[in-house]
Amino acid sequence: MATNSAFEQLIVELINRARLDPAAEAARLGIGLNEGISGGSISSSAKQVLAANPFLVDAALGHSQWMLATDTFSHSGSGGSSPTQRMSAAGYTLSGSWSTGENIAWAGTTGSVNLAAYTQRLHDNLFKSAGHRLNILNEGFREIGVGELTGNFNGYNAAIVTENFARSGSAYFITGVAISDADGDEFYDIGEGRSGISVSVNGQGSDTTETAGGYKVAVSSGTHSVTFSGGGLAAAVTVTVAAGAANAKVDLAGSNKILSSADTSLGAGARHLSLLGVAALDGTGNGLDNTLRGNKGANTLDGLGGNDTIYGLAGNDTIVGGAGSDTVGYLGRRADFTITENADGSYTVVDNNLGDGINEGRDTIRGTEFLRFDGSGDTVVIGTSPPPEPEPEPQPGQGPEPEPEPLPPANGPSEGDDVIALSDAGGSVNALGGNDNVSGGAGSDIVRGGFGNDVISGLFGADRLFGDAGLDRLYGGDGDDQLFGNADGDFIFGGNGRDRANGGSGVDRIYGGNDDDVLIGGGHNDLLHGDNGNDRLFGNAGTDRLFGDRGDDRIDGGGGRDHAFFSGGSSRYDVDELANGNVRVTDLRGAEGVDLLIDVEVLHFADGLLIF
Structure with a gap:
């Protein structure tokens, strides 16, 4: 059975990014999310991510190879086969309430094919196409197989891709990719995949990251403990993920950062967490000095112990620093925000500048010492306040004259040197x-x-x-x-x-x-x-x-x-x-x-x- 190449893994990551934030992907490409689709059937809410299936990969590669060999661009394949027939023939079992779908695309040149650039181009073109966009964002699909090849097609040096989508049976998947994230952008790039890392889900199963870094483990619905170990990691990294009845994406970036599409709590060895997509997710730290980053949804972020740095980002978030000296960060300028101390000791921080493209919402903050505004470099101390000033002495006419004060004791304060x-x-x-x-x-x-x-x-x-x-x-x-x-x-x-x-x-x-x-x-x-x-x-x-x-x-x-x-x-x-x-x-x-x-x-x- 085939595994994803680095370029096929990139397509999986691009599709999953689009599924987690459909409106942002449409905006990136300059189209409306429902452009060309009658009835506006695609919502901007997050869709469950797709897990790569090796049988679907085999089916997709086989069809791409057949199209190249025959100079044919069609969903009807060898012997007149349909996409569903090819998936079954490759070994994918269709059971229960199943469904399938297929996208195909190609691009060519008389020069040399830059496969990284063409991979991005093929994804972009498919998303811009209304019918293909429906497959990419179909909420029912759970698995995917991508087959991308290069060769001569219709007289051009070409890249051609088949994307097979499916749902079968009752299993859900914890899936994702392990990356070095050398550029720090928290997204898979060609060459960043890390192979040989063991991914175990307590009581469910395990997998080892492939050459391109991808993995998947079939799970039942609910909450699961996920541990990354081996493969060059200095120490194991464990998180708890509450996915419910849906697939969850749990990526390992570097040695101790987790990128997650589900409610996540950091465990042993995990230091940083970034939430993905637009869903209203919860993120919880541990006793280390964590960095927690929310997504576009209304997040609840709790640093627990350690000196944490927490960014709610977009959405109306609830942020709890917890024990330690904690900082809540904002990307905007201090002058664009209103900070209000509430009667219960919490603070409300509101981003009033909705025209700067950041829009960090209205947050409620507790147990935090500092607010940091990256846009202007300002830090505001909110966790401490000086004791109240003494009440002013009564002035003549405001009340009875006070009794003369006794002389201060030898050990008491005076206007002299005490x-x-x-x-x-x-x-x-x-x-x-x-x-x-x-x-x-x-x-x-x-x-x-x-x-x-x-x-x-x-x-x-x-x-x-x-x-x-x-x-x-x-x-x-x-x-x-x-x-x-x-x-x-x-x-x-x-x-x-x-x-x-x-x-x-x-x-x-x-x-x-x-x-x-x-x-x-x-x-x-x-x-x-x-x-x-x-x-x-x-x-x-x-x-x-x-x-x-x-x-x-x-x-x-x-x-x-x-x-x-x-x-x-x-x-x-x-x-x-x-x-x-x-x-x-x-x-x-x-x-x-x-x-x-x-x-x-x-x-x-x-x-x-x-x-x-």
Whole structure:
């Protein structure tokens, strides 16, 4: 039995992309979805994907070969056979409520055939044809066989293709393709297929990806655990897929990214997920730092643990960051969106610019720390807010004169230079003016430095420290702390715990310390050190100096000409410029991990510079 060539696999992928988003395929080709079809019988909803069947492949190849050999272009084949007869003769069993269909097409030239270009052309021409489009988008079909050959046809150097469609029996299929995705476009390209990867579906069966990367496993309806392993994968990748009574497409891109047409939860070894098509699907992360991307439908996306980046994209999505420090990303500009905090603590984010071709809908967001707007490079902090300002003192005429305040105790705040130590029970204090030295206790403290050059130490607990005006020094200590330098140039050190540090205005120096931290500069030329852990650094405006240090860090320079620093010589690192303009830097020795650089213009190594 034949298997798909790389070009036949491309046709399968093009057809399945069209089935998952019919309107987009029609728009790409500049036609109406129901152009030439009476009654408008094709809906824009997603259709189940098709799984390649080897018997249908044999039937399709046999008919293409016969047409080439006889210079005949017809659905009637050898001996006057019909498409259904040829499928049965090749070994395809028709049972239950079955159906079949066939498309054929050819294109020729007096020159050389560029088969990759002709493969795309044949698909496009078939989709533009009303009758063939009905087969391509027939909701009942579940399987396909493609046979594409080249040769002399009617005096031309030609490519000719037969597409056999069918449904038989009660089985559904989990199907897809394993690709290297070298160009990062999340779609199969010639030469990207990965063979020899085992695909097992718990309790249902298994398959091994073919030379072109394709696979299929027959399953019953319902929810299934799918595992990719072997074939050069460093570790197995497992996901849970809820397909219901339909085929599901589950692609493996690279080593740990899943592309799926069904509700999907990431399991062991899976790191990233992109949902396909236009259906309203759910996507769920795991305990790793995931990247989740929705589709055009109304998705529910939940990052669970880890520091996740989530894009809802089109549709009115519900997004939950979960544990960790999470970012919801938008492709548009900050100025085009309205952000509203709701009474239940969630946020509503609305894309008001429907004319930019993006239209990212109206999203509801919970459990998330940051909103990132790629179109303008802006980051908005939504996961933390400072404590409320004290109520204003009553003015004369508004009420009775207040009792005279007692003098502050020796350990209390005043407008002078104070030394204040909070109790272990936790508490809050505003140190007012002066150059103050304030230390917390074992509890979770809230400390405002007020005016002056203050030294504030959180020590233990999950503290919130505000330097306010002046050149302040903030030390988080142990616990998951929030540190705000606010005005002027500050020194901030997170210490132990998963800290969030925001320098505010001024030229700030911010160090994350241990664990996974979030560091945010301001509008000036800031210095940010991630130190240990998987950190997220945001330089924002200004010419910033950014050090990810140890761990897998995300470094976003923001506006200005920003510099990222690495401790070793350039030969120690693998530097890749990605298709979206970001840069990935991998420490081949492992200590400094894999860093993602966004809007960083200059990379510094021990032996020189690399400028983007």
